[in-house]
Amino acid sequence: MRLRGDLLVVVMCFIFVLGGCGQTSNNAKDDTWDQIKEEGKLVVGTPGTLYPSSYYPENSDELTGYDVEIMKEVGNRLDLNVQFEELGFDEMFAALQSGRIDVAPAGLRGNTKKKFSYSKPYKYSYATMVVREDEVDDFTSLEDLDGKIAGGAATTVYSDIARKFGAEVKTYGNVTNDVYLRDVENGRTDVVINDYYLQMLALKALPDLDVTIQPDLKFYRSNQHAVIEKNADRLKEKINGSLTDMKQDGTLTKLSEEFFAGEDVSEKPEENIRTIEDID
Template identity: 55%
Template sequence: MKRFVLLLAIGLITLLAACGGDDKESTSAGVSESEVTDEVWEKIQDEGVLTVGTAGTLYPSTYYPEDSDELTGYEVEIQREIANRLGVDIEFEVMGFDAILTALDSGRIDMTAMGLRGERKEKFSYTQPIKYSYATMIVRKDDHSGINSLEDLEGKVAGGAATTVYSEIAEKFGAEVKTYGNATNDAYLRDVHNGRTDVVINDYYLQSLAIQAFPEFNIELHPDLKFHTSTASIVMPKHADKLHQEVEQIVADMLEDGTLKKISEEFFDGQDVSVEPEEDIIEIEGIAK
């Protein structure tokens, strides 16, 4: 297991609307499937290239294996397969997580993979989920950092990033958030181990893998606290109607034919993140989904 940064990611599901008539699927604007187009789709077809924005440092979703310059990961390989099924090449632009949606909005990239919540859901187009998850906490093993409930976060120091839902949760319950730049897992987890911070709140699947890489640290996943369900989707510009239509269908096909499950099991230690977890999850009032 290599040492990479935590994925901060959370989002919601949407489906294409359809209505009958002449066996042609229609968009919400009443345009038949064969007539739907958009500038993003036309550019991709003209250039023969799908440009994807990704962080490249978020194991196991988007990362470079040690001693390799070949980008890989769960999200990366899904988007490679989407490009393959579209019949175009793919180019990845590696950038900071917070810059990806700006690049998507400006037209620098055509697509990304992440979760959207709150107002961001209204600004972009997105597919049904490619990943379901929930939040957990990494705490010190010997005393769980004094945290036995979400309310016990009050007065604690949480390692995280300033603009994520995980930091919002920490702050809602009274924790101070210690922010990091493009740091690797060892920076986050070592600080919990040595007491500089008390907790890291993040995605269950990612934290369960990250923690395995540091058996020497006095840390573990909190055994009792599972909260705030989340999803991640393929995200595109708001008015990229044809691209959305095509990618939505490909994601549905990949779910049905088992491709999502196969890729998930490769990167998530045999676990299938493409289906909803069967867990009793605490939902937090006032945190946007």
Template identity: 50%
Template sequence: MRKSSIYAVLFALVLVLVACGDSEDTTEDSTTTDEVTDEVWEEIKEEGVITVGTSGTLYPTSYYPEGSDELTGFEVEVQREIANRLGVDVEFEIMAYDAILSAINSGRVDMTSMGLRGERKEQFAYTQPIKYSFATMIVRKDDHSGIEKLEDLEGKLAGGAATTVYSEIAEKFGAEVKTYGNATNDAYLRDVHNGRTDVVINDYYLQSLAIQAFPEFNIEIHPDLKFHTSTTSIVMPKEAEKLREEVDAIVAEMLEDGTLREISEEFFDGQDVTVEPEGDVIEIEGIAK
């Protein structure tokens, strides 16, 4: 974790030596060095630890199995493998989803796994994707919560976390968003089942596994609505270019040797999230990619 300023800029002196004498020989030696050091990377190497921000409540990407105090999940195990290949230890900081990027900017954590879009792509460094997906919605099984198309979200109550693209989509189509903070899946799903909310919009792979854990709930993934393709990458401070290069090379290596696919299949019920989804997916005008 960073303890000092992000930039370390070393300016060399320009030395000009002029020799004048009876001879006409004149020697000028000019040396300039302008090197920017990635202080995030230097400190990680020095301390031998990389700090990762994660929710710890989102199955199957970052969660504690029942009866266990050992954090695991797709993103957690990918980050552990990255740390291992970097030759450093990894420490996880559990925090609300919408606090993680601020924690990266403040130096509290060094990296996370997240999908960046719009202006945020210019504010952080990130690797090639470790996961491809799209959005779906969980609705009540008996009547689809009265939703057959995206426009039917008008007037509905959607469960969601603050500042996510899924809440933005719900609001774009006229739904009111009920926010939960860093809640676990059962809180969201139980409210749809009980009618306290109408819908939860989220990542397809996450939702397809979440509902399997609650077969007694009157909920299902909407059978006809697939929208807003997305990617997840490893995200770091904008100025941590050396760290980004190192981690991106490891991600490419893990894709090549099959490690990412194996971790995906372990946590996503045999599905490979490292390839782009097939089929038609609705893209929503006005929602940043």
């Protein structure tokens, strides 16, 4: 069942996954682009439940969002039809490995960087915490996570950060962000760590919740990429060319301002942001 558009609010990073072509070994010929071009279709993995990156507006059956519209525009510039496969975050990389999809929007870390290739960034951000309004002063540093319960997906970097600083992580499947935030409000969890822009929009969409962003904590710079199979160099070149043109002609800025309340996430933030050691 699809929820109302104003409740479809983000938690994660999304992943563009190029599949359908299978994987190539390190020495295999890169024929991914030829196969995609011949089929005339690019298959993109996306959650479909995460506002404003991938969601269904209220009373609409048409998928939209920042990541969705970027991939539609990339497809248009490459003369390809874009087909979306709705998948939870934890399913994305497995779908890419199996060849079920061709691309997915996501940040990359750890072994993921070695297993896949990825485009230049089209979104820059950093992490923040959502906590109960009357407990803002209880979270003045990351070290205050010790002993707390954090809501998150099982394999995200945000859950890794929570665990690193001593929090227990309550994991969720492919749910909308109102579920995470309501659990903070009702005390089932204490905190949600996630992308700043997504948290900001989530709170705007759910103004009645007694939760807020801790304003003084900014940490873990993150980038969003189009993730593809390891040796698909020509496809990577095509996607990067489209993203470069979209930045230069203002398309990325226009889409960002449309979906992020006037903010340009295609520009690097200048804030003083804490780096976290041993978190990739």
